[in-house]
Amino acid sequence: MGNAVFAKDILAGKVAFVTGGGTGITGGIARAFAEHGAKVAITSRKMENLVAMKEQIESKGGECFAVSSDVRDYAAVEAAIAATVEHFGKIDIVVNGAAGNFLCRAEELSANGFGVVVDIDTKGTFNVCRAAFEELRKNQGQILNISATLHYLATPMQIHVSAAKAGVDAITRNLSVEWGRYGIRVNGIAPGPIEDTEGMKRLVPEEVKEKLLSRIPIQRFGRISDIENAALFLCSDAASYINGVTLVVDGGHWLTGTSLF
Numbered sequence: 001m002g003n004a005v006f007a008k009d010i011l012a013g014k015v016a017f018v019t020g021g022g023t024g025i026t027g028g029i030a031r032a033f034a035e036h037g038a039k040v041a042i043t044s045r046k047m048e049n050l051v052a053m054k055e056q057i058e059s060k061g062g063e064c065f066a067v068s069s070d071v072r073d074y075a076a077v078e079a080a081i082a083a084t085v086e087h088f089g090k091i092d093i094v095v096n097g098a099a100g101n102f103l104c105r106a107e108e109l110s111a112n113g114f115g116v117v118v119d120i121d122t123k124g125t126f127n128v129c130r131a132a133f134e135e136l137r138k139n140q141g142q143i144l145n146i147s148a149t150l151h152y153l154a155t156p157m158q159i160h161v162s163a164a165k166a167g168v169d170a171i172t173r174n175l176s177v178e179w180g181r182y183g184i185r186v187n188g189i190a191p192g193p194i195e196d197t198e199g200m201k202r203l204v205p206e207e208v209k210e211k212l213l214s215r216i217p218i219q220r221f222g223r224i225s226d227i228e229n230a231a232l233f234l235c236s237d238a239a240s241y242i243n244g245v246t247l248v249v250d251g252g253h254w255l256t257g258t259s260l261f
């Protein structure tokens with residue numbers, strides 16, 4: 001997992017609530033937070049994914065609470081947050097990682113297809129931030145929103161995700177300004193192509209992998225541990241003056257142009 005760069009107790013005493021925390025990048029963040037002292041609550045629609053991650057975390061001595069919810073459903077989010085507070089006593093860190101994605105040309109995308117991704121990524125991020133606000137204010141907590149670089153230029157077949165993640169970045173900036181006064185820091189991470197993730201499987205067909213790799217200045221795909229490390233840094237006291245930033249972790253990829261199709 002490659003996290004040996006940080007002291008094992010940098011998140012000691014913290015409770016993190018991680019959406020999409022059963023698998024992929026945000027599953028990695030949940031695991032890394034637990035390995036660095038935090039108690040973690042993970043939520044997603046699929047309880048089976050959550051149970052597998054909970055077992056993984058607990059097998060390494062971490063503490064994990066699994067609660068299923070759909071981030072599109074505000075009442076369900078409120079209930080998941082209340083259950084976490086009941087279980088662990090508080091929430092200090094919220095990580096918004098739940099996301100939808102598929103490749104689709106704009107002219108073939110249905111209104112519902114566009115809407116479902118915006119609902120999960122953008123509205124879901126707002127729902128969780130809003131529902132966690134009182135806890136975060138009480139604990140001078142923080143928010144980490146997982147974004148993307150797809151909307152920095154234009155990424156064909158990703159109009160829905162580009163719009164959704166542009167909205168997520170707007171939420172990061174807005175809340176950093178509105179909630180900074182409460183001692184709440186709000187930041188984001190924009191990962192590039194990260195190997196061994198569902199996103200990579202869905203967005204990067206085998207036949208374009210070499211082309212994509214040739215456009216990454218660091219000359220390798222990202223690893224989940226690269227994002228874990230960025231998340232650990234941003235959610236630690238080392239970043240206590242960083243607010244409103246979306247940190248790009250992509251080996252320099254977006255600067256070379258994102259269009260593969």
Ligand code: HXC
Pocket residue numbers: 099100101102103104109110111112113114116117120148149150161191192193194198199200202203
């Ligand atoms: C076209 C599609 C589609 C596809 C769904 N839709 N999949 N349209 N191509 N492949 C359309 C449907 O036709 C439907 O519209 C609408 O979307 C809703 O579909 P449902 O299946 O009813 O929705 P639901 O079950 O709620 O969930 C669908 C989904 C899911 C959320 C989009 O399939 C999904 O994305 N799961 C993946 C989770 C994931 O991998 N997350 C990581 C993201 S990675 P109609 O009009 O027919 O009703 C990421 C990284 C970005 O974000 C950056 C990487 C470089």
